[in-house]
Amino acid sequence: MIWFTWRMHRAQVYVGLALVALVMAVFLPYGEAVRGSYASHGVAACLATDTGGDRCQTALQAFMAQFNEVANHLSTWFSPLPGLIGAIVGAGLLGREYEQGTWRLAWTQSVPRVRWFTQRIALVGAGIVVVCAALSLVFRWFRAPVDDVSGRFAPGAFDLEGLSLIGYTLYAFALGVLAGLLLRRTVPAIVVAFAGFMAVRMPVEFWLRQRYQAPVSRLSAPTLHQTVGPSAVPVTPGKPGWTLGYDLVDASGRTLSNAQQAALQDRTQAMHDPDAYLRSLGLQLKTVYQPASRFWTFQLTEFSIFAGLALVLLAVAVHRLRRRCI
Template sequence: MIWMSWRQFRAQAVVGAAALAVLAGYLLWLGFDVRDAHAGYLAQCRPQGDCAEALARFARDYENTLLYLAALLALLPAVVGMFWGAPLIARELESGTHRLVWNQSVTRRRWLLVKLLVVGLGAVLVAGAASLLLTWAAAPVDAVAGNRFSTVVFGARDVAPVAAAGFALVLGTVIGLLTRRTLPAMALTGLAVVLLQFAVPNLVRPHLMPPVRADRAMTEQAINEARGLGSITNSATVRGLGVPGAWVTDVSELRTRDGRTLDRRAFDDCFSARDDPAAPATGQYGAAARCLGALDLHVELAYQPNHRYWPFQLLESGLYLLAAGVLTLFGLWRIRRRVT
């Protein structure tokens, strides 16, 4: 049974191994290049005793490349689910070969379980190798940037992409079992995995552990440090506030000293304020920041410290594996009871 499953899967395995070999060669080259650049920047800045700006330039040099690679790795679960998972049963049902296979001595459940284990092992090896190499190549940049919780970065490092690939494989298999057609199963699997990869970082990940909460006074300087002021609804908000060594998950609206949300009219008045020619304001928001800073405002922040990175990795991976286990049990029940 294992040998037969391997023979059916070997074409996809060869393609996956070839793609992995190309990616591995590039990541090895990139990893050594990153380390050489890191050492070069340190050699230049250490005599002056201030390496913060040099290391910031080093991180910017590789930021876009690593983001593209992380986005590429984020597509891996969808590819595994579409091309390895969806056809696993759907192709047998579509071509009618299941009638011959399921009339042998091997039971349907054992047949499905062995195929999932064989193909799942291939998915884990490919995803694990790609994630390991990218994590190694990007390690010096990640250490400098300090944004390991970033939506794209988190999902492309360490164990999370491996668990996601395993889940996508089982999801595609079950969708193929239900639809009984290969192309619709592939399309539905790709759509479902992409939606999940959007939903998990934004709706699930921030709530895996209770956040740390804190108040921050919104002085003129603090407002000028924000990446955005206001919103499409013109609410009294600031966007893009950061906490050193942490992932900010939520920022409240601007609040007055007594805890009430800043009146929208007062916010609009400050937002449309003009600089005083006699004492022009500085910073990216100019007079608006000066006006808001004079109102004694604060915001409530919720954030996850960076030292929780590994608990989050393990929790998210555990959720993917739990979901894969539930789907596997459903598939084993469905193939025995419903599929003829």
């Protein structure tokens, strides 16, 4: 079966290796440029000591302005990659057998069709894990300097740098296998599998992920810049977490309304020392966030969700194949 599976899927193996080589060719040279700028701006020293000084703030802003947008755009282009890889490989596993009529020969040999099916799934799935692990390492190396500043919970980082990438691809692969079995056509199965992949991944990314664990909150002294509308609040210097929200609260812990915050902004913007005025009112900035230390816990949780769904789908495919008449 190993030799047979290799003969059936060697083209996909070559494509997978070519994909890894292409990603390395795109990301590794640019990653060297990111690391050079990271060193020249002294970002590591700022993160190790204090990100609040003017010099460090200037260095961090210059570095992120130069690379953060580009890093996110490159990662965004590769975000559909797990769904495409899994859907294409999975849909062809049975869809091609039906289209070409080779199932009549394959399923009437000495090897039972369920064993034939499960062994191919195991071998192809192992190949998917290897390719995705290699891609994840490349993405992690590329984004590491940016992640030191912005954190690994950003979608471009979280989706491509850890176990979640493997889980996404296995889920799309399982969808493709089941769709190929039910539709008996490769291209329609790819479309259905990719659509089903996105239909699950989007709610997980934008709604469920932040609820894997209850967030924590932190109170800090507010500044005028933060009251106007900060884009990011550094939770711990050098260890950026995932900021879910922030509010101004008074001394009793009550959140100021939007009208109160707007009025406060109008009063403080014209003052010589607005930060001191904010502190004199007893106001604090309440940041709700997921700590950076939870990254691998969240990765394992998300991988478990998608890998578990993949196992369920493959079990359904095995059951349907066993009951299907030849």
